[in-house]
Amino acid sequence: MAFFLEALFGGLMAGMLYALVALGFVLIFKASGVFNFAQGAMVLFAALAMARFSEWIPGWLGIQDKFFGNLIAFVLSAAIMFVLAWLIERLVLRHLVNQEGVTLLMATLGITYFLDGLGQTIFGSDIYKIDVGMPKDPVFLFDSVFPGGVLVNLEDVYAACIAALLVVVLSLFFQKTSTGRALRAVADDHQAAQSIGIPLNRIWVIVWFVAGITALVAGIIWGSKMGVQFSLTTVALRALPVIILGGLTSVPGAIIGGLIIGVGEKLSEVYLGPYVGGGIEIWFAYVLALVFLLFRPQGLFGEKIIDRV
Amino acid sequence: MFYRENGQFKTSYRSDQQIFAIAQDRWAILALIAFAFVGVPFIADEYMFRAILIPFLILSLAALGVNILVGYCGQISLGSGAFMAVGAYMAYNTYIRIEGMPLIVALLAGGFFATLVGMFFGIPSLRVKGLYLAVATLAAQFFCDWAFLRVGWFTNNNASGSVSVSNLNAFGWAIDTPLEKYLFCLVFLVVFGLLAKNLVRSAIGREWMAIRDMDVAAAVIGIRPVYAKLSAFAVSSFIVGVAGALWGFVHLGSWEPAAFSIDRSFQLLFMVIIGGMGSIMGSFFGAAFIVVLPIFLNQFLPWAGDLVGVSISTAAVSHTEFMIFGALIVWFLIVEPHGLAKLWSVAKQKLRLWPFPH
Numbered sequence: 001m002a003f004f005l006e007a008l009f010g011g012l013m014a015g016m017l018y019a020l021v022a023l024g025f026v027l028i029f030k031a032s033g034v035f036n037f038a039q040g041a042m043v044l045f046a047a048l049a050m051a052r053f054s055e056w057i058p059g060w061l062g063i064q065d066k067f068f069g070n071l072i073a074f075v076l077s078a079a080i081m082f083v084l085a086w087l088i089e090r091l092v093l094r095h096l097v098n099q100e101g102v103t104l105l106m107a108t109l110g111i112t113y114f115l116d117g118l119g120q121t122i123f124g125s126d127i128y129k130i131d132v133g134m135p136k137d138p139v140f141l142f143d144s145v146f147p148g149g150v151l152v153n154l155e156d157v158y159a160a161c162i163a164a165l166l167v168v169v170l171s172l173f174f175q176k177t178s179t180g181r182a183l184r185a186v187a188d189d190h191q192a193a194q195s196i197g198i199p200l201n202r203i204w205v206i207v208w209f210v211a212g213i214t215a216l217v218a219g220i221i222w223g224s225k226m227g228v229q230f231s232l233t234t235v236a237l238r239a240l241p242v243i244i245l246g247g248l249t250s251v252p253g254a255i256i257g258g259l260i261i262g263v264g265e266k267l268s269e270v271y272l273g274p275y276v277g278g279g280i281e282i283w284f285a286y287v288l289a290l291v292f293l294l295f296r297p298q299g300l301f302g303e304k305i306i307d308r309v
Numbered sequence: 310m311f312y313r314e315n316g317q318f319k320t321s322y323r324s325d326q327q328i329f330a331i332a333q334d335r336w337a338i339l340a341l342i343a344f345a346f347v348g349v350p351f352i353a354d355e356y357m358f359r360a361i362l363i364p365f366l367i368l369s370l371a372a373l374g375v376n377i378l379v380g381y382c383g384q385i386s387l388g389s390g391a392f393m394a395v396g397a398y399m400a401y402n403t404y405i406r407i408e409g410m411p412l413i414v415a416l417l418a419g420g421f422f423a424t425l426v427g428m429f430f431g432i433p434s435l436r437v438k439g440l441y442l443a444v445a446t447l448a449a450q451f452f453c454d455w456a457f458l459r460v461g462w463f464t465n466n467n468a469s470g471s472v473s474v475s476n477l478n479a480f481g482w483a484i485d486t487p488l489e490k491y492l493f494c495l496v497f498l499v500v501f502g503l504l505a506k507n508l509v510r511s512a513i514g515r516e517w518m519a520i521r522d523m524d525v526a527a528a529v530i531g532i533r534p535v536y537a538k539l540s541a542f543a544v545s546s547f548i549v550g551v552a553g554a555l556w557g558f559v560h561l562g563s564w565e566p567a568a569f570s571i572d573r574s575f576q577l578l579f580m581v582i583i584g585g586m587g588s589i590m591g592s593f594f595g596a597a598f599i600v601v602l603p604i605f606l607n608q609f610l611p612w613a614g615d616l617v618g619v620s621i622s623t624a625a626v627s628h629t630e631f632m633i634f635g636a637l638i639v640w641f642l643i644v645e646p647h648g649l650a651k652l653w654s655v656a657k658q659k660l661r662l663w664p665f666p667h
């Protein structure tokens with residue numbers, strides 16, 4: 001039982017992080033109809049920026065305090081993500097309005113290649129570490145209930161809390177602010193939104209920026225967990241089943257989908273993996289999502305798909 | 310002036326229905342094929358064959374397969390790399406497990422198994438479409454990557470996980486020099502190219518296009534979506550599977566699953582989109598572009614660096630390559646979203662009137 005709970009907790013924590021990456025996908029898809037394959041590259045790019053800035057800043061400004069150093073690095077990285085969002089809107093999206101989904105998808109793949117190259121050219125291509133003071137010690141929970149308790153990594157708990165916090169902030173931003181309302185309007189109908197005076201281009205910059213921030217947060221969390229390196233880009237591929245499970249257009253779907261995938265992956269690896277040679281995490285999530293799609297094509301919370309001739 | 314069909318009267322259904330209705334097209338294609346068979350062997354050197362021509366031929370074949378699915382039937386697939394892998398590994402298993410198996414039969418068997426796998430992973434297309442389907446086909450990619458890495462049977466329980474074939478021969482001809490490999494692939498490409506060209510003009514090709522343009526409307530006028538979609542998956546994965554088998558047997562010789570990773574799927578999709586969706590010709594253009602561009606950048610960047618007096622390190626070259634490749638793709642999509650085939654047809658249209666403006 002304790003073993004099962006451990007796996008379950010591990011899955012939930014991982015799921016929260018998937019949800020964070022998936023959120024970036026969903027935000028952009030909702031607002032611009034672009035399936036943003038570059039989300040993984042953005043995670044890597046943001047994490048690289050963060051890692052390198054926090055390394056450079058003590059030398060540049062003479063700030064020795066780690067907290068302030070990290071804070072400034074975070075702000076600088078966020079600024080870079082903003083510039084990136086602005087450039088992407090200016091140079092790419094603006095020219096591809098009204099193109100088919102697959103063309104836009106390919107364009108984001110182009111952006112992926114570009115960002116991978118750019119990030120490693122500017123920031124270097126070694127393995128860097130991000131140290132934002134996340135605790136590394138494991139703790140035991142429920143000592144009194146089970147013999148030996150349940151081993152939980154405190155870092156994962158913090159990460160999950162940060163992710164949850166970000167999700168809450170984002171939903172508040174979407175529901176309560178006027179910008180958020182404008183974003184939802186654009187998501188509903190581009191033309192209608194434009195006709196009541198919502199500037200599409202500015203909205204897109206904002207959305208890509210918000211997605212950039214979620215990428216930055218995801219990058220920091222994943223980066224401090226496993227180091228900032230090229231393999232971070234694969235995180236995006238791990239998050240894809242999450243969005244088809246949760247529905248491409250649903251923020252809660254991304255979170256619940258993330259949790260389901262996280263748990264499913266972990267449990268399958270633990271209980272099923274040994275029989276088939278292990279390493280099934282990566283495709284199990286996809287197959288889970290696929291089977292799910294067969295019964296509910298629009299995902300968990302996606303809008304019902306209605307076909308008209 | 311030269312490219313005009315005036316005076317070419319069709320007097321029979323047969324002549325009206327030929328693949329290339331315009332005589333100039335017909336002659337140009339025949340000349341091109343003749344040149345590829347006879348002319349190229351004299352002018353290309355070994356490097357040219359190995360690095361450019363053979364990959365170009367095989368990847369065009371794969372792009373052709375992907376184009377049937379994506380361009381003609383409108384089902385976006387990111388699992389083409391997996392179907393190539395199935396083709397390669399199953400051809401390998403057929404080749405070594407059955408005594409005296411002829412090479413060509415083994416390659417086609419690879420295509421056959423790819424067809425089965427492709428149809429299986431095509432089943433979700435009956436329920437989901439568009440980008441959902443694209444993500445769903447990734448399941449095929451990751452599953453196959455895993456299976457060929459972890460299941461020992463596929464690699465004949467080879468400890469290193471890589472497989473290799475040698476002493477290829479077809480009808481008693483040994484295929485080991487680059488020139489022979491080139492001709493071998495060329496034969497496959499020409500045969501499959503003609504088959505595909507004919508297929509998309511036939512009833513089934515028209516069904517695919519109807520499904521692509523609007524599947525609900527197509528179903529209403531009596532096209533069975535199940536049949537049309539699954540047949541597109543089948544034909545496409547067969548061609549892609551044969552291409553994968555060729556890639557493994559002829560181009561690589563020995564390979565591991567990484568040769569057919571998700572990057573390969575993206576690469577094939579790039580070829581189709583840049584070449585032009587729904588165009589057989591486009592597949593060749595796209596393959597040529599994607600094969601030649603990295604090689605060109607690889608040669609050109611250090612040279613350009615020397616020119617301005619900066620020596621660029623290998624790592625920097627590969628990063629810059631990534632950047633330029635990505636930027637070019639985005640630029641290309643912006644300038645010509647319909648691909649090189651569209652430019653080609655515009656050029657042909659202009660050529661028809663030339664030198665008159667109207």
